Amino acid sequence: MTHLMPSRGTPVPDLLDWIEGQWPFGDRHPVKVETFHDGDQLVVRCELPGMDPERDIHITVEGTIxxxxxxxxREERDDRHSEFQYGSFVRSLNMPSSADPDNIEADYESGILTVRIPQRESGSSKEIPVARRER
Structure with a gap:
């Protein structure tokens, strides 16, 4: 599971990335992703060239995932050589707890899927009282 935070830059992938991805057999993930903040939104961009966004791309939210x-x-042709990757691709990303899943927007342009995740205002911290239990 990919976290929406910077990579540690280590040569060995996170265990969950290894299980979900193709490492060590190829790229860690067939879908390349970049994330950044734009004002109060978290932006996720994915390289998905040659897709029909209405037919081929699906985005779901379950909790903070x-x-x-x-x-x-694959098109039916008698090609002798293809380096394209065909099949199903999935990326699961942990969103921060401040994400507002009801207002996520997505668009697709020039082979790039852009998902904008608005952030709710973080509330002030709340102290939790600790009660003494008598035995």
Missing amino acids: LKISAERT
Whole structure:
């Protein structure tokens, strides 16, 4: 599961990345992702060239998990050589607890999927009283 935070830059992937991805057999993930903040929004951009966004790309939210899935189908031809990746691709990303899942927006342009996740205002901290239990 990919966290929406900077990579530690270590040569060995996180265990969950290894399980979800293709490492050590190829790229860690067939869907390349970048994240950054733009004002009060978290922005997730994915390289998904050659897709029909209405047919091939699906985005779901379960709790704090943003799941981006896509499918690229092979055209029926007698090609002798192809380096394209076909099939289903899935990326699951942990969103911060301040994410507002009801107002997420997504658009697709020039092979790039952009997902904008608004952040709720973080409330002030609240102290929790600790009660003494008598035995």
